[in-house]
Ligand SMILES: Nc1ncnc2c1ncn2[C@@H]1O[C@H](COP(=O)(O)OP(=O)(O)O)[C@@H](O)[C@H]1O
């Protein structure tokens with residue numbers, strides 16, 4: 001049986017994040033990848049040099065083309081950029097009845113370039129959170145979405161509860177921006193917390209870690225794995241991808257999307 005996943009996100013010309021990271025991750029996990037591009041970015045390991053959003057019509061056509069013919073088993077959203085695109089994507093998810101939806105609330109690239117307009121945060125909260133089967137914020141994104149400061153593990157848990165109350169089924173809070181040598185990725189299922197701990201790898205080549213991790217969860221959900229199994233594979237996928245980076249580009253290089261084998 002062929003499992004299929006759709007990513008609705010921005011294009012990263014440098015190939016480390018966005019649509020490119022998602023498709024490479026789907027492929028490595030033996031899931032057929034499809035895409036609807038929301039914005040084209042001119043980007044490399046040194047940063048983002050340009051952001052060019054597509055029209056709402058162009059995004060709608062791509063999503064509908066995939067939906068009517070290829071019916072994805074899971075859907076991931078990444079860079080959505082504007083209020084108009086968010087509203088359209090939410091409307092399409094409902095129209096097509098997609099349930100296994102992973103929302104990666106992309107806001108800012110590591111170099112600081114905005115990938116979501118500030119005024120679009122409210123639209124993300126209002127339209128996307130209630131549709132999120134899984135939400136995968138990093139710590140700064142969780143702070144913006146919950147309007148709270150997150151410094152301790154207890155505060156991460158409190159924020160995860162808030163996000164669950166905002167309509168998210170499963171909250172997976174990524175721990176890359178936490179303090180210390182140990183990384184803790186957190187899952188909240190509405191009742192219990194689950195933690196995935198790993199050693200922080202000392203490298204500057206972490207471009208696209210968030211996209212890759214969320215894409216691995218999406219691929220596993222497309223294969224009808226449980227959320228616990230999906231996060232487990234995603235954690236091992238990203239650990240291998242950061243451990244065995246490719247050392248390319250002169251800035252923050254991409255992770256290695258072919259390092260992990262199931
Ligand atoms: N230096 C690192 N070593 C190992 N894993 C990392 C490292 N940095 C991030 N990760 C992992 O990559 C994933 C994404 O993390 P994070 O940096 O929080 O997200 P984002 O890239 O969206 O900012 C998480 O699973 C996190 O644990």
Ligand SMILES: Cc1ncc(COP(=O)(O)OP(=O)(O)O)c(N)n1
Nearest residue numbers: 010017018109110207208209210211
């Ligand atoms: C087109 C595009 N989408 C998303 C991101 C952010 O990706 P992320 O995995 O959070 O990695 P960093 O950019 O933070 O390294 C992006 N850069 N471009």
